[in-house]
Amino acid sequence: MEAPPVTSMPVTGGAVNMMEYLLQGSVLDQALESLLHRLRGLCDNMDPETFTDHELVYLLKGQQGNPFILRARRSLSHPTSPWHLRYLGQPEVGDKSRHALVRNCVDVAASHSLPEFLNEMGFRMDHEFTANGHIFRKGVMKIVVSKLSRILVPGNTENTERLSLSYLVELSGLAPAGQDTVSEDMRSFAEQLKPLVHLEKIDPSKQRH
Amino acid sequence: MSGGPAVTVSIESTCEKQVQEVALDGTETYVPPLSMSQNLAKLAQRIDFSQGSDSEEDEVEGEPRDREWNKQETEEEEGTVKFQPSLWPWDSVRNNLRSALTEMCVLHDVLSVVKEKKYMALDPVSQDPAANKTPQVFQLISKKKLLGTAAQLLLKGAEKLSKSVAENQENRRQRDFNSELLRLRSQWKLRKVGDKILGDLSYRSAGSLFPHHGTFEVIKNTDIDLDKKTPEDYCPLDVQIPCDLEGSAYIKVSIQKQSPDIGDLGTVSLFRRLPKTKAGTQQWHVKLEAAQNVLLCKEIFAQLSREAVQIKSQIPHIVVKNQIISQPFPGLQLSISLCHSTGEKKNHRASPEKPKPDDHLYVLEHNLHQMMREFHKQQLSSVVMPHPASAPFGHKRMRLAGPMAYDKAEISNLQQNEGLLEKIIKQAKHIFLRSRTARTIDSLASRIEDPQIQAHWSNINDVYESSVKVLITSQGYEQICKSIQLQLNIGVEQIRVVHRDGRVMSQHQVHAVQQLAKVMGWQVLSFSNHVGLGPVESIGNASAVTVASPNGEYAISVRNGPESGCKVLVQFPRSQTKELPKSDVIQDPKWSHLRGPSKEVHWSKMEGRNFVYKMELLMAALTPCP
Numbered sequence: 001m002e003a004p005p006v007t008s009m010p011v012t013g014g015a016v017n018m019m020e021y022l023l024q025g026s027v028l029d030q031a032l033e034s035l036l037h038r039l040r041g042l043c044d045n046m047d048p049e050t051f052t053d054h055e056l057v058y059l060l061k062g063q064q065g066n067p068f069i070l071r072a073r074r075s076l077s078h079p080t081s082p083w084h085l086r087y088l089g090q091p092e093v094g095d096k097s098r099h100a101l102v103r104n105c106v107d108v109a110a111s112h113s114l115p116e117f118l119n120e121m122g123f124r125m126d127h128e129f130t131a132n133g134h135i136f137r138k139g140v141m142k143i144v145v146s147k148l149s150r151i152l153v154p155g156n157t158e159n160t161e162r163l164s165l166s167y168l169v170e171l172s173g174l175a176p177a178g179q180d181t182v183s184e185d186m187r188s189f190a191e192q193l194k195p196l197v198h199l200e201k202i203d204p205s206k207q208r209h
Numbered sequence: 210m211s212g213g214p215a216v217t218v219s220i221e222s223t224c225e226k227q228v229q230e231v232a233l234d235g236t237e238t239y240v241p242p243l244s245m246s247q248n249l250a251k252l253a254q255r256i257d258f259s260q261g262s263d264s265e266e267d268e269v270e271g272e273p274r275d276r277e278w279n280k281q282e283t284e285e286e287e288g289t290v291k292f293q294p295s296l297w298p299w300d301s302v303r304n305n306l307r308s309a310l311t312e313m314c315v316l317h318d319v320l321s322v323v324k325e326k327k328y329m330a331l332d333p334v335s336q337d338p339a340a341n342k343t344p345q346v347f348q349l350i351s352k353k354k355l356l357g358t359a360a361q362l363l364l365k366g367a368e369k370l371s372k373s374v375a376e377n378q379e380n381r382r383q384r385d386f387n388s389e390l391l392r393l394r395s396q397w398k399l400r401k402v403g404d405k406i407l408g409d410l411s412y413r414s415a416g417s418l419f420p421h422h423g424t425f426e427v428i429k430n431t432d433i434d435l436d437k438k439t440p441e442d443y444c445p446l447d448v449q450i451p452c453d454l455e456g457s458a459y460i461k462v463s464i465q466k467q468s469p470d471i472g473d474l475g476t477v478s479l480f481r482r483l484p485k486t487k488a489g490t491q492q493w494h495v496k497l498e499a500a501q502n503v504l505l506c507k508e509i510f511a512q513l514s515r516e517a518v519q520i521k522s523q524i525p526h527i528v529v530k531n532q533i534i535s536q537p538f539p540g541l542q543l544s545i546s547l548c549h550s551t552g553e554k555k556n557h558r559a560s561p562e563k564p565k566p567d568d569h570l571y572v573l574e575h576n577l578h579q580m581m582r583e584f585h586k587q588q589l590s591s592v593v594m595p596h597p598a599s600a601p602f603g604h605k606r607m608r609l610a611g612p613m614a615y616d617k618a619e620i621s622n623l624q625q626n627e628g629l630l631e632k633i634i635k636q637a638k639h640i641f642l643r644s645r646t647a648r649t650i651d652s653l654a655s656r657i658e659d660p661q662i663q664a665h666w667s668n669i670n671d672v673y674e675s676s677v678k679v680l681i682t683s684q685g686y687e688q689i690c691k692s693i694q695l696q697l698n699i700g701v702e703q704i705r706v707v708h709r710d711g712r713v714m715s716q717h718q719v720h721a722v723q724q725l726a727k728v729m730g731w732q733v734l735s736f737s738n739h740v741g742l743g744p745v746e747s748i749g750n751a752s753a754v755t756v757a758s759p760n761g762e763y764a765i766s767v768r769n770g771p772e773s774g775c776k777v778l779v780q781f782p783r784s785q786t787k788e789l790p791k792s793d794v795i796q797d798p799k800w801s802h803l804r805g806p807s808k809e810v811h812w813s814k815m816e817g818r819n820f821v822y823k824m825e826l827l828m829a830a831l832t833p834c835p
Contacts, residue, residue, distance in 0.1 A: 044414050046589050053597040075596035082612040084600040107601050111612035135598050139413060144598050174601055192400065 017177040020088065020105035023190055023199040025169045032145070032167055035196050036134060039143060042192055043136040051146075052076040052132040054157050056115065058123035070123060072114050076130070076157060083110040091203060098180075099187045101201040105174065130160050133167060140182055141173045141189060169197050256303050386429055386445040389491070393427065393446060397497060408448070410501045412508070416585035419508040425450045425497065448493040454500040456551035460509060462573040462633070464641055467542045503549060509581050509629070510547040516628040526630070533630070537638040545577075545633070576636060576672065580629055635701045636672050643675050643699050650679060659683070659819050660717050675699045681717055683821040689724040718769045719752040721821045726756040729828050734764065746770045756828075757804075763831040764804055765824075775820065779831065780807040 027035050040048065054076050060068040071086045089104030110117075115125075133146035145167050149160035171190060173182040190199040226239035243251065323329045390406075393399065398409045411423025426449045510531070517526035517533050526535040532546040592605050600608065606623050609615075615623075647666075654662040663680045670676070679695040698705040719736070726733050734757050739750035751770030758764065764780040783805035810827070817823035 044416065044589055046594075047591055049591060049594045051596055051598045053599070055597075055599070071599070073597040073599050075598075078596040081596045081605070082608055084595075084597045086599055109600070109608045109611040131598070133598075135594060137594065137602065140602075142602070146598070 018105050018107070018174050019092075019102050019177050021100040021102055021173045021175065021182050021186055022201070023100050023171040023186055024202050025193075025197040025199040026166045027145075027169060027197045028166045031196065035145065035167075035169070035193075038193065038196055039134075039136045039145070042189070043138040043143065046137065049135050050077070050133065051135055052130065053146075054128065054130050054151075056128040057126045058118050059126045060121075060123045069126075070118065072110070072118065074112075083112060083114040084108070085110050085114060098183055099190075099201065100173075100183050101203065102183075104177075107174075125154075128154065129163070130157055131168075138189065139185065140175070141171060141186060144168075144170045144172070146170070169199065171199050252299070256299055258303060258307060382445055389444065389446040390427070392491070393448075393493060396494070399427065408497075410450070410454075410497055411504060412501075412585055415582075416588035417508060418588065419504070419511065421504060421507070423451070423454075423501075423504055425500070444492055446491075446493060448496055450496060450500040454503045456503065456549060457499045458503040458506040458547060458549035460506050460574050460577055461544075461546045461548050462570045462577070462637070463544055463568045464537075464570065464637060465542050465544065465568070467536070467540050505578065505581065506547055506549070509577050510545075512581070512584075512628070513545060513577075513630050513633070516630040520628060520630065535630075535634055537634050537641065541641060543634060543637045570637070570640065572640070573633060573636060577629070577633060580632060584629070638701050639673050639675070639699070642702070642704065646677065646697065646699055646704060650677070673701050683721055683819050685819075686721065686725070686821045689721070689728060718775060718820050719754050719767060722754050722756065722765075722767050722824055725821060725824055725828070726754075729825065729832070730759045731756040731765075731828060732759070732761075740768065743768060743770070744773055746773060758828070758831055760833070762802065762804065762833075764807075765827065765831070766807065767824075775812060777810040777812050777824075777827070778807040779810055779827070780804045 036048075052075070053073050055071060055073040058070045058072060060070070062068065069088070071088070073084045073086070075081045085108040087104075087106040092102045092104075119125075128151050130149045130151060131146040132149075133144065135145075136143040147167050148163045150163050151157060152159045152161055171186055173186055175182040193199060226242060228237050229240045230238040232238065319329070323331055390399075393408075398414065400407055400409075406427040408425045408427060409423055410425055411417065411419070411421055413419075413423065428447050428449060430445050430447045510533075513533055514528045517528050517535070520526075522535075524536045526533060528534075531548070532544055534542060534544045537543050593602050595602060595608075604623070607620075610620055610623070647664075650662065650664045654664065660681045661684055663682065665678045665680070667676045667678070676699065677697045679697065681695075719738075723733055723736055725731075734755040736752075736754045738752045740753045743751060751768055751773060753766065753768040755764060755766040762782040766778040766780070767775060769775040781804065782802050784801040785805075812823065815823040815827070817826050
């Protein structure tokens with residue numbers, strides 16, 4: 001559903017399998033202004049868009065080793081927008097030369113009763129945090145510059161504490177499985193941001209401790 | 210002596226001439242001073258040549274004094290030069306002269322001896338011929354070397370000068386390239402990839418989804434010869450555009466009567482519209498703008514042809530080569546074609562006569578461009594941005610479709626139904642209808658003279674709707690007879706006519722009479738919009754009015770029908786009739802003032818330029834002056 005109208009993927013039963021391409025980096029607070037300025041120049045010409053989101057991460061512990069993770073996210077700046085439920089699969093390890101992290105991705109819009117529903121289904125909330133920052137767009141790619149804050153009292157989004165003195169920069173693109181053109185665009189875009197921020201693929205499984 | 214300019218110093222002796230005699234009248238006679246030779250002779254007489262230089266010690270005693278000198282001068286009158294210690298400053302002169310005399314005497318003696326050739330002989334010295342020439346060659350070689358050194362110095366200097374001049378020019382060109390690059394960068398997106406400078410002339414950053422890369426390359430123009438003069442339009446910067454975007458293009462939209470021959474399709478002439486270049490714009494600017502225009506035209510045409518194929522409509526659209534043909538109305542053909550000329554080769558298949566300029570609907574072409582840009586803008590609207598940030602891009606309302614459980618009807622309502630092609634076809638239909646209406650009204654107005662038809666087109670129109678107000682009045686009586694006003698709303702496929710009162714045109718005349726009667730003071734006796742008497746009309750109904758004069762003596766009856774025309778009858782008072790029916794019952798002469806029989810008026814022979822005027826004259830004629 002995100003593909004531009006020119007291309008059309010042959011749909012084989014069910015929904016199209018979407019893959020998310022991701023590159024991550026970070027900048028210190030002092031460098032935020034220059035980064036925003038540069039992004040403003042490189043990305044599509046739109047008014048700058050800020051966001052404030054609240055994300056809850058739900059785990060379903062099964063008999064097998066790895067728990068099943070679902071991420072539920074809602075917008076605090078647009079309270080009427082629907083919730084967004086996301087499943088991110090394991091990163092594909094096939095192609096070493098691929099510059100971005102590729103993983104299977106399922107996005108679902110949900111109503112405001114999502115947390116209760118997930119609780120009923122058996123998921124338990126692992127942790128939650130708030131993110132606020134800026135969001136940019138270039139063609140199919142999305143660039144999110146966000147500051148993560150920890151929620152001190154569960155359920156209370158007002159009382160937050162910053163996690164670090166830097167901003168997380170994420171460059172992501174959604175494409176149907178099999179199309180690899182997004183990867184090239186992302187790589188060249190990351191090149192253009194080079195001196196300000198280094199975007200690279202960070203394997204989340206290696207970060208787990 | 211060193212440095213400063215030579216100063217002429219004049220020395221003058223302060224010779225006070227001795228006065229010899231003073232004449233009785235005061236004139237003084239001076240002793241003539243001694244001439245040089247006389248002076249020298251006098252001094253020479255005092256030199257004693259017999260005394261040698263070894264007797265110089267004796268001179269130390271006493272300094273020469275003028276008195277002593279004068280006194281001793283008298284002693285020397287004999288001619289013998291005695292050595293005088295007072296002549297010491299002249300001693301060196303005396304010695305030199307003496308040695309010169311000695312030398313001369315020796316030379317004289319040697320020469321006299323040699324002359325005898327007995328004891329001494331003179332032999333010439335043999336000249337070495339080589340010795341003479343070697344100095345010359347040596348001179349030549351040395352001169353050559355010197356010249357060579359000098360030449361080398363000069364050459365070195367010249368080399369340095371030329372190098373610096375070349376460097377200056379190079380710097381200037383370099384600076385020009387940089388300033389041009391700066392100017393280019395202020396208008397176009399550039400980025401550096403490796404050692405190449407690439408740019409982007411596509412509309413992708415403005416919201417387009419066309420998959421053309423639109424990359425151009427900036428190259429330095431180095432094929433300039435420094436020796437030749439730089440040409441007027443020389444630019445140190447050159448751009449290389451993708452080969453499929455070269456030349457210029459435009460989209461031609463035209464409406465024609467349906468061509469019976471379907472084999473004609475696809476042969477649209479590509480006559481080239483010369484682009485107007487503003488003075489002062491750079492070559493690269495013109496090139497890039499043209500390439501961008503070509504890209505936009507290609508995108509528009511691609512979108513239109515895609516829609517033409519995908520959208521189902523009653524009469525299918527035909528897409529042939531660079532032309533899209535569709536039928537907005539039966540018998541009418543709308544053709545949209547992409548005319549792209551690369552400019553290098555002339556198109557020999559151009560149609561023999563120049564295509565009619567009014568065939569091309571520029572408004573629709575402009576609208577196509579605008580709609581495409583509108584579409585681009587929509588892609589960039591903030592409605593597309595996701596909140597929460599992790600959600601994918603997409604319209605805000607579509608995201609609600611899932612949670613709100615929209616059904617298919619609601620979703621299709623949300624999505625934009627109309628594509629570019631449909632919109633442009635609707636606009637073309639509207640334009641056609643409007644022009645057809647205008648032509649009809651104009652032809653009617655020129656054909657029908659009596660009630661005048663005026664059309665006021667409103668200036669503010671929509672692409673899909675226009676309106677025109679049609680007024681039917683009689684000339685000279687616009688204020689009284691403005692009953693009929695029609696408003697026509699011309700839509701895409703239909704025209705809606707709104708009457709003010711809902712009446713047919715032939716009733717206008719009758720209404721006019723009614724209004725006129727009010728003005729003239731005549732009394733309306735009867736008025737009927739739809740009379741039931743008389744011949745039946747095919748369209749609408751006839752209308753009639755009867756008005757009576759102010760004094761009641763005359764009455765005018767008018768019956769007007771759309772087809773039967775108008776009939777005017779005048780009723781005279783009984784007293785004016787030729788024949789007076791004799792009756793025993795009616796005795797009183799006052800009854801002769803009643804209106805009696807009526808007579809028809811030959812309306813066509815009446816004087817007056819239109820119906821209402823004639824009616825006015827008639828009424829005036831029947832109103833007797835008091």
